[in-house]
Amino acid sequence: MTEDLREQVSELLASGELIDVRFLSFSAALREGEPLDEDSDEIDKDMQVMVGGSPGIIEIRVDFNVTTAEADYAVVAATQFHYDEDEFDVSEEVGKTFAETVGVMAIFPYIREGLQSMSLRLRQEAITLPLLRNGQVVLTNPRPETDTDPDEE
Structure with missing residues (x-):
């Protein structure tokens, strides 16, 4: 992260406010029949993070799925941050970095508790x-943009 980007995110954080944290959905279900692997203590985790918003609002949505030998769990939660749109012009890069360094960290304790x-x-x-550590969340574009229609491939 460049020093300029770090400074922009810090300024946004200093003047922004967390205005909402909410669950969009959550579910848990025991597996019917035999467990996947009775001897396994392994927990499979999958997290997807999306960033969006409108002028003056950054919204971070987290979809978190957990699979154990005995059950499946899913939590979808979102958080919103308000900022002064007259004071800041939030670029896509600043919004993404803000989500990685602040937004996910703000919502993760709610997901953990759920x-x-x-x-x-x-x-x-x-x-x-476990705790999320600085630099552990890196947002990527799940599907690269192309000029071709995916149905034509």
Whole structure:
């Protein structure tokens, strides 16, 4: 991250406000029949992060899925940050970096609690997600833009 980008994100953080955190959906279900692997303590995790918004608002949405030998869990949550649109012109790069360094960190404790609560309600071992560390979340474009129609390939 360049020093200029770091400074822009810091200024946005200093003047912005967290205005909303909400769950969009959550689910937990025990697997029917045999577990995937009875001897496995492995937990498969998948996180997708999307950034959007409108003038004066940055919204970060996180889809988090967990699969264990006994159950499947899914949490979708979003958070919104308000900023003075007259003071800041938030570029796509600044919004992306803000989401990586601030937005996901703000919403992650809610996701952690939701998953832990759901796992206990299913009478399973509590799922406790680890801390996210600086630089651990890197947003990428899941599908590169091309000039071809995907149906023509």
